[in-house]
Amino acid sequence: MELHPEWVVGFVDGEGCFYVGVNKNKTMSVGYQVLPEFRVVQHQRDIQVLYALKRFFGCGTVRRNHEDRYELRIRKIECLKKVVEFFQKHPLKTKKNVDLKKFSKIIKMMEEGRHLTKEGLIEIVQIALEMNTGKRDNLRRILDDLTGKAG
Amino acid sequence: MELHPEWVVGFVDGEGCFYVGVNKNKTMSVGYQVLPEFRVVQHQRDIQVLYALKRFFGCGTVRRNHEDRYELRIRKIECLKKVVEFFQKHPLKTKKNVDLKKFSKIIKMMEEGRHLTKEGLIEIVQIALEMNTGKRDNLRRILDDLTGKAG
Numbered sequence: 001m002e003l004h005p006e007w008v009v010g011f012v013d014g015e016g017c018f019y020v021g022v023n024k025n026k027t028m029s030v031g032y033q034v035l036p037e038f039r040v041v042q043h044q045r046d047i048q049v050l051y052a053l054k055r056f057f058g059c060g061t062v063r064r065n066h067e068d069r070y071e072l073r074i075r076k077i078e079c080l081k082k083v084v085e086f087f088q089k090h091p092l093k094t095k096k097n098v099d100l101k102k103f104s105k106i107i108k109m110m111e112e113g114r115h116l117t118k119e120g121l122i123e124i125v126q127i128a129l130e131m132n133t134g135k136r137d138n139l140r141r142i143l144d145d146l147t148g149k150a151g
Numbered sequence: 152m153e154l155h156p157e158w159v160v161g162f163v164d165g166e167g168c169f170y171v172g173v174n175k176n177k178t179m180s181v182g183y184q185v186l187p188e189f190r191v192v193q194h195q196r197d198i199q200v201l202y203a204l205k206r207f208f209g210c211g212t213v214r215r216n217h218e219d220r221y222e223l224r225i226r227k228i229e230c231l232k233k234v235v236e237f238f239q240k241h242p243l244k245t246k247k248n249v250d251l252k253k254f255s256k257i258i259k260m261m262e263e264g265r266h267l268t269k270e271g272l273i274e275i276v277q278i279a280l281e282m283n284t285g286k287r288d289n290l291r292r293i294l295d296d297l298t299g300k301a302g
Contacts, residue, residue: 001244003244004157004161005157006155006156006157006158006161007157007158007160007161007164007244008161009158009161010155010157010158010159010160010161010162010163010164010165011161011162011164011165011244012161012165013158013161013162013165013200014161014162014164014165014166015165015166042245045245045246046245046246049164049244049245052244093152093154093158093162093200093203094193094196094197094200095194095196095197
């Protein structure tokens with residue numbers, strides 16, 4: 001299955017998700033790990049579309065998401081850079097483009113190693129909080145922890 | 152907002168729905184009305200995409216779907232013909248293409264007036280039953296009624 005770049009933009013405008021998770025991780029200098037990912041979920045009947053997207057971007061893993069749904073998940077920073085560059089060249093038409101810009105900013109900060117400093121991490125969590133896909137309660141708790149507001 | 156045909160295919164592969172409703176209607180010769188529709192639902196933040204699709208197809212109505220969601224809905228047969236012709240020229244990549252083919256068959260039968268005969272209506276309900284979007288229980292009840300199996 002050959003994918004046209006504009007088809008990819010339209011499909012991701014509908015089905016794609018730019019997500020930044022932040023998890024407790026004692027091995028990290030700041031105590032938290034930043035996990036950005038790009039995800040497309042489909043019913044198993046359309047798993048071939050996920051494989052076509054994987055070939056299109058040249059990276060990612062197709063895996064079970066939940067029950068009869070599968071996902072293409074891209075997590076490697078160098079791969080996410082390629083994804084971001086693609087959508088900078090071929091802009092999304094929905095408000096997902098706003099998320100993409102925030103996502104892209106976080107990827108850039110991570111390349112600069114800023115997620116390894118407390119100040120950088122605080123900024124990343126603040127940007128993630130503004131994204132449509134963020135788990136806000138969790139991010140707010142982390143922000144409180146990092147800024148010393150926790151009870 | 153200008154839409155590229157391939158973007159439209161990708162977006163509809165993600166978000167579009169080809170649906171054939173069959174409702175009781177005493178004014179119809181066979182007692183039922185066939186209501187095919189093409190629908191795209193979005194959060195209100197992306198209502199401008201629905202208006203862009205409306206301009207692209209040159210028909211349809213943008214209306215509230217539910218709470219903060221809006222939909223572009225196309226119901227007129229001459230408009231649905233245009234939609235079907237577009238997707239015949241630019242095929243969907245997901246299994247929605249199978250639904251489109253069934254939908255297209257129903258539209259053709261309606262143009263020939265076959266939904267106004269009991270035999271034609273039975274065939275339409277059988278095709279709608281095979282679609283991914285059909286309300287199967289309702290369609291099965293109608294089929295039982297039309298074929299005289301009802302208790």
